[in-house]
Amino acid sequence: MILSGISKLDEHLNGGFSENKMVLISSVPGMNSRVFAYHLVQANPKLKVCYVVENAFPDQIRRDSSRYLFSETQFNKIAYIDAFSTALGLPSKEKYSAKDATSIDSIIESAEHAVDAEKADVLVIDSLSGMLGKNPSKLSKMIESLRKLSDKCSVVCLYTKWDASEYNDVKSRFDYVVEIKSVEERLLSRSYFKVVKAPGEFNSTAVPFRIGFDGVAVYVPKIIITGPFHAGKTTFIHKVSTKAVSVNRMGTTIALDHGYVEHSGFSVDLFGTPGQERFEFMLDILNKDAFGVVLIVDSTKPETFERAKRMLAHVSRYSLPYIIAANKQDLPSALKPEKVREIMETDAKVIGTVATTGEGCMEALKMLIDMIVEQETL
Amino acid sequence: MIKTGIAKLDEGMKGGLREKSNVLVIGPPGPEKVGIALKFIEQGLNDGDGSLYITTDVGPKEIEENSSLLAEHANKDLIFIDCYSWTLGEQPAGRKDIMVPGPSALNDLSIGIAQAMQKLFKPDKKLRVVMHSLSTLLLYNNPEVVYRFTQITGARLKSSNATTLFLIEEGMHDQKVVTTIKHLVDSVIEVKNENGKIMLRAPMNGVAQWIEVEVPL
Ligand SMILES: Nc1nc2c(ncn2[C@@H]2O[C@H](COP(=O)(O)OP(=O)(O)OP(=O)(O)O)[C@@H](O)[C@H]2O)c(=O)[nH]1
Ligand SMILES: [Mg+2]
Numbered sequence: 156m157i158l159s160g161i162s163k164l165d166e167h168l169n170g171g172f173s174e175n176k177m178v179l180i181s182s183v184p185g186m187n188s189r190v191f192a193y194h195l196v197q198a199n200p201k202l203k204v205c206y207v208v209e210n211a212f213p214d215q216i217r218r219d220s221s222r223y224l225f226s227e228t229q230f231n232k233i234a235y236i237d238a239f240s241t242a243l244g245l246p247s248k249e250k251y252s253a254k255d256a257t258s259i260d261s262i263i264e265s266a267e268h269a270v271d272a273e274k275a276d277v278l279v280i281d282s283l284s285g286m287l288g289k290n291p292s293k294l295s296k297m298i299e300s301l302r303k304l305s306d307k308c309s310v311v312c313l314y315t316k317w318d319a320s321e322y323n324d325v326k327s328r329f330d331y332v333v334e335i336k337s338v339e340e341r342l343l344s345r346s347y348f349k350v351v352k353a354p355g356e357f358n359s360t361a362v363p364f365r366i367g368f369d370g371v372a373v374y375v376p377k378i379i380i381t382g383p384f385h386a387g388k389t390t391f392i393h394k395v396s397t398k399a400v401s402v403n404r405m406g407t408t409i410a411l412d413h414g415y416v417e418h419s420g421f422s423v424d425l426f427g428t429p430g431q432e433r434f435e436f437m438l439d440i441l442n443k444d445a446f447g448v449v450l451i452v453d454s455t456k457p458e459t460f461e462r463a464k465r466m467l468a469h470v471s472r473y474s475l476p477y478i479i480a481a482n483k484q485d486l487p488s489a490l491k492p493e494k495v496r497e498i499m500e501t502d503a504k505v506i507g508t509v510a511t512t513g514e515g516c517m518e519a520l521k522m523l524i525d526m527i528v529e530q531e532t533l
Numbered sequence: 534m535i536k537t538g539i540a541k542l543d544e545g546m547k548g549g550l551r552e553k554s555n556v557l558v559i560g561p562p563g564p565e566k567v568g569i570a571l572k573f574i575e576q577g578l579n580d581g582d583g584s585l586y587i588t589t590d591v592g593p594k595e596i597e598e599n600s601s602l603l604a605e606h607a608n609k610d611l612i613f614i615d616c617y618s619w620t621l622g623e624q625p626a627g628r629k630d631i632m633v634p635g636p637s638a639l640n641d642l643s644i645g646i647a648q649a650m651q652k653l654f655k656p657d658k659k660l661r662v663v664m665h666s667l668s669t670l671l672l673y674n675n676p677e678v679v680y681r682f683t684q685i686t687g688a689r690l691k692s693s694n695a696t697t698l699f700l701i702e703e704g705m706h707d708q709k710v711v712t713t714i715k716h717l718v719d720s721v722i723e724v725k726n727e728n729g730k731i732m733l734r735a736p737m738n739g740v741a742q743w744i745e746v747e748v749p750l
Contacts, residue, residue: 184685185643210641211634215619242637242673243620285637288678315640317681472656474692 160198163373167358178311182335190311197225202276209238210285225337237264275308283312294377298328329524381428382451387482387510388427394513426451448477448525454489479505538576538643541646545740546745560724566700568748570663577661583653587614589669594609603642637673668702
């Protein structure tokens with residue numbers, strides 16, 4: 156078994172990657188998939204790793220990996236295959252290098268040579284998309300060569316998804332596919348990974364992470380529960396949470412409701428906003444970790460919808476996914492969810508809830524989570 | 534509207550470029566395009582906008598040497614992404630720019646842009662970006678890849694409130710390549726140098742006739 160080195164990912168893979176497989180680590184443009192390769196190197200100290208780099212000097216990868224708190228000795232043992240220098244017309248300083256780094260065949264040839272000479276256990280290709288960029292028509296031939304190499308070692312390819320149709324083709328040729336995505340396309344904040352393909356059983360739940368000094372750090376995303384005064388936010392949070400408290404998190408400035416939910420492998424922190432004028436401020440602080448928003452309205456009080464609409468306008472500045480809970484559906488004067496939607500003039504999903512009994516609350520939350528992790532990025 | 538900082542051009546365009554648009558600045562090899570880019574960034578620094586300058590065939594230091602205003606604002610409301618210096622060897626001493634391994638490391642460049650945007654972005658703030666230049670990217674990458682890069686990056690930059698100038702050399706690429714890139718942007722500023730006179734036009738922005746302008750360099 157080859158460990159990915161990210162415990163949540165290993166867990167979702169049922170232990171790790173089986174040997175002699177083709178692994179694709181795919182990311183939307185602008186996300187760092189290299190650090191996933193670093194984790195793999197770090198987690199498998201006994202394995203010999205060959206690392207093909209076609210978009211930077213190997214020294215730059217050495218330097219890049221040393222920015223994180225990984226053990227240097229392991230990274231020093233990597234045999235780099237320099238597939239960059241000769242593309243710039245420069246001689247390579249590495250033991251292994253492609254004679255002509257502009258040619259896919261030449262790169263593959265040098266990789267084959269290195270894998271044999273080093274008796275490699277793992278071959279990393281950084282990156283497959285870069286290599287394909289040199290000549291997209293070579294995909295089949297290249298995969299065929301890599302497949303052959305996978306008899307000798309595991310082949311881990313980093314890939315940037317510039318083109319959706321190419322990606323679908325690429326993806327179908329791998330045994331394992333891990334996707335790295337971002338909830339918010341715009342600033343690429345709020346990233347998550349998920350396993351989308353594996354030979355055996357696997358868990359495809361999305362895992363939010365951040366890249367910090369120690370590499371990939373998995374965290375529990377926040378969902379903000381907000382809405383006008385007395386809409387039922389606190390009641391909602393206490394109803395859906397496994398545990399919930401009202402905390403005074405940051406001194407006296409903001410007090411908020413806090414809950415924690417675990418549902419089908421996905422855990423989220425719920426944060427309820429307090430007094431109405433604080434909402435904008437809260438969102439400005441919380442938005443970096445926030446994955447979505449539930450806006451709760453009191454369906455018996457259409458006069459508060461104006462305020463709710465302004466809150467939505469603020470949410471949309473951060474491109475956060477959101478849904479609306481039309482609460483207090485048990486009361487006779489409650490407007491139906493469709494009516495709430497109409498008055499709110501929104502395209503958002505509106506779901507009827509009764510926070511006091513919990514009716515519809517979990518469904519609302521689940522719906523939001525699905526929206527978050529399904530949201531397709533470019 | 535977002536001012537280019539070139540008074541006559543802004544006048545002709547009835548106030549400036551459309552905000553959150555991608556603009557191709559095309560002209561024969563020469564310093565005029567960079568002159569326009571510098572004006573554009575300087576205007577932004579004076580207006581309190583955030584700015585990002587991406588270099589691919591010179592270092593940020595050389596850019597700063599042409600504008601003390603840029604030098605003054607670097608690492609504050611101006612961020613440089615340097616795709617050039619590393620191809621020569623070391624990161625230049627004393628600089629804090631975002632470093633990209635080289636002009637073929639397009640994902641690293643995207644990571645750098647996202648990083649810069651996260652730093653500069655504020656919901657109500659205007660951002661200005663200069664991509665200097667697409668020509669270098671075209672030298673080191675397959676054109677198809679550069680199209681996709683331009684398209685995806687352009688769309689993202691727009692949605693983070695940025696107005697972007699993409700510089701490109703005229704006569705260096707296949708006409709087909711230039712035509713395709715023109716389709717990927719919202720408007721075009723054409724530049725030429727006629728016996729020392731710098732002339733501009735921006736047909737899609739209402740400046741159909743060549744106008745003479747003053748640009749540094
Ligand atoms: N009938 C009915 N009452 C509800 C429902 N949800 C909440 N309430 C009541 O509405 C009142 C306000 O509920 P809270 O949960 O405190 O509302 P809140 O949004 O946290 O209020 P603030 O924090 O003061 O803005 C309480 O008396 C709740 O019992 C519901 O679905 N039906
Ligand atoms: Mg409350």
